[in-house]
Amino acid sequence: MNCPSKKKAHTNIDAAEIALIEARIRFEGSTVVNVYECEDCGSWHLTSQGDINPRLQEMIDSGALEEEIKKYEWREKYGD
Numbered sequence: 488m489n490c491p492s493k494k495k496a497h498t499n500i501d502a503a504e505i506a507l508i509e510a511r512i513r514f515e516g517s518t519v520v521n522v523y524e525c526e527d528c529g530s531w532h533l534t535s536q537g538d539i540n541p542r543l544q545e546m547i548d549s550g551a552l553e554e555e556i557k558k559y560e561w562r563e564k565y566g567d
């Protein structure tokens with residue numbers, strides 16, 4: 488599916504939220520905060536603007552995101 492925004496398209500909110508959380512884990516300095524349904528292509532994209540996604544917020548609040556980042560960094564350093 489092609490989108491004029493050139494953003495990566497996710498089929499549903501769930502897939503987009505997973506990608507959002509993955510992006511925050513894998514890319515240091517990632518500024519994506521939420522997902523939205525695109526008016527142009529009908530799929531879901533990530534955005535750096537607006538309110539923070541509740542699922543992401545919960546992971547930040549609980550410390551789960553920090554844990555995942557640590558795990559990811561460890562794997563990057565020492566392999567799997």
Ligand SMILES: [Zn+2]
Pocket residue numbers: 490491492496525526527528529530532
């Ligand atoms: Zn789109």
